[in-house]
Amino acid sequence: MSTNHYDLIVIGSGPAGRRGAIQAAKLNKRVLVVERGKRVGGVSVHTGTIPSKTLRETVLNLTGWRERGFYGRAYRAKQHIGAEDLRRRLDITLDHEVDVLEHQFARNGVETVEGVARFTASHGVEVLGSGGVADYTADRFLIAVGTRPYRPAHIGFDGANIVDSDEILDLERIPRQLVVVGASVIGVEYASIFSALDVKVTVIEPNDGLLPFIDREVADEFVHDLRERGVILRFGSKVVSATVEGPQNCRVVLADDRELRADMVLFSAGREGATDSLDLAACGLEADERGRLAVDKATFQTAQPHIYAAGDIIGFPSLASTSMEQGRIAACHAFEAPSHAPPEFFPYGIYSVPEISTIGMSEEVARERGIPYECGVARFRETSRGHIMGIGSGFMKMLFALETRRLLGVHIVGEGATELIHIGQAVLNLEGTLDYFVENTFNYPTLAEAYKVAALDAWNRMPKTQPSRLAAVMALDKARKAVSG
Template sequence: MDALENHFDLIVIGSGPGGQKAAIGAAKLGKRVAVVERRDHVGGVSLHTGTIPSKTLREAALYLTGLQMRDVYGSSYRLKERITVQDLLARLQHVIGREVEVVRSQLARNQVETVLGAARFAGPHDIEVTDPEGDVVRRLSADKVVIAVGTHPARPANIAFDDVRVVDSDGILEMTEVPRTMVVVGAGVIGIEYASVFAALGTRVTVVEAREKILDFCDSEVVEALKFQLRDLSVTFRLGETVESVDTGSDGTVTTLASGKRVPADCVLYSAGRQGSTDGLDLAAAGLAADKRGRLQVDKQFRTAVEHIYAVGDVIGFPALAATSQEQGRLAAYHAFGEPVSSVLELQPIGIYTIPEISYCGDTEGQLTKAGIPYEVGIARYRELARGQIVGDSYGMLKLLVSTEDRKVLGVHVFGTGATEIIHIGQAIMTTGGTVDHLVDTVFNYPTLSEAYKVAALDATNKMRDVARFDL
């Protein structure tokens, strides 16, 4: 190939959600684009070991255990008595296979060239693509570059991972049997999601977390509701505890905590942080450097310290969500080529696929209190909704936080069935500057879970009316 064939307007390193949208966004602008990705990793971490696998396992667990319908059919209801790993992974492999084809098709349909191999910088504008043996198979150049390589699980040096008894969130997908007991180290999003999935499958789970709270960025009332439900599934929480060591043997593992507690289990899932996958990029050749966690710093336009190189997705840190990464990719591509663009990233919804789900948008009560912003709370409980009874959800809730000054919705917090779906109604209201009165005046389908918005809005406005009457 000559130099012209190997030169692109944009090269994207990584084909996960952020990389895909950056590549397609630039292609829609008429730019010549290439995506570099490892042969067995099209779709990125999100598709192969992250978002899609964990959510697919969650749905398989819910379906096979019949957990969500036990309020309807009784506590002994179960679709399949003995659930095997094969039951879980069969669905997973099907979904991954289909999604890989979707990603390939979308890139090809937009004339984005997919270059298979590992990428590394050979200069600020030059990329070398190597095969699994490290040999250079192609040399590329580009006017602009987007780094979207994602992250991988961090592995502390004092923990002896064997990928059988002691695993990370990648290794858990290679399990050969559903464990009877499990220790989950780390109560972040990934750790709590997997803890709830295995608890639903009947595994007795112990969660160890160095902080005193789990998911401390979420609404505290919602987190307490989640902890109650997980304890009901026999999850034990060891908060404010750190792991001293993990010892393995033929019968399982023993996790020793700094406090001296010893927790035996069939296996340990270590989920205490992630590391940016930048080690193999030779960033120095491009004039870049990652932080100690392998992550890149960017400005509001997602530019790195090198003006023509952008970075998006998990490799730039919080919130490290697939949905956010997609929008970051689109914005980076438009910024790179001077295309006017706007977004409402500051009102992004956060979805946590625990059992039950959590999702929120906007401020928490703690944030509003700290900022000195007066607000009222409106709550709707699923058990009061006909749809809640139909789907067997007696614990779900929706909380609205409403400004008492201009009646705008400041935050929406949902816990329970369909939380990650119905949150978008609240998001739409907030991004358009809507008020609680808009929800009161809107007719919702009946019976639906979305009707919770009207119930919560009425609750908030009734409280505000009572306060106003008192003031008179």
């Protein structure tokens, strides 16, 4: 057997690629990971998930954002914040992430090679690296090349004044005025992060609102919060051109002939699969118009049974968390190892300021499906912990089925949303009911106590013709005391 033959070749070392590679290695398979970047980690580590969340945390710490509820909007932990302040923490974090990943590969015997992979046959690839071209073969493949920012021709990208969501991480200055084109998850995150830096931000979105997949009440609360901070939101507006007219001088023209001026423009209206260099035709595959691959959603097999694809390259939900599970499940299926099916419900986290996280059905979905339900809401400012933290906005919303009292969905906007959501995730996937939240004790004072407050709010609205288990227990206890007394 050739030394260049492997059981599995993984193209891309992002969340899906790394998890798939390590899972296969744990099944005692010989694995090679091909990474086109100089360091492993993929988009997630170098330009996506980790750096954007690190930037967010750095901004919140340096600006003292979390303390402004007590000390006023003018409060800043560091008076003069420059781009170098933002980069310092980012570099430390990325170095750590790469070091951890390299150690995981080494510990599990996963081999890596730097270069651009291209299929030469159904079971063969060539890798163009700094040392030339090398040929490799494998029994199975996992394509996990991820995506890159969509860059249309009418946007005059120059890498300094008009940038995409990758380039903004290399900024050498903090803009005074920022125009964000596209209210995507990425656009919303960066718009709110720069707003926390007291940058004047304008968001342009051709649709009538932002984030159409989340509960509308949560989206409305987030929009209200942004406008309270001075962020300008122009919905129903389409950009026809964006040009650089001089240093820190950008001109954005809208379809209705209105113009905007700013010293920086961030274009974040979509991403496309990084598949153009793979020569997919050589292995019998074809990507769609946005460079994505179609797969069986249970096994992540492509049209070629020995080739799998996972992560952002297969489309929604395009989350690091779900990509990791996709990669692992694909590797297990490839080598006939037992594995669970992808869960029906998973948490969606948006690392904006404030955070948004959601799982399960929204009100809109429940109505579309004709499911009778009731809602309960807890506002963070009304909890003791929220008051201690100086939180002035944000809430938790829970949906329960009227007939079964089962939890249908949890939707949170506010501080710690992406952490809090996991309590709801556990109860939802275990088919728990409203009674769990009403009957159990939560640490006090915590934001998690909002689960109990929201559940009681829903309980108070629900018909009492069929008493809850809590009510039945209380009635039985009362009867026992009456008999014994």
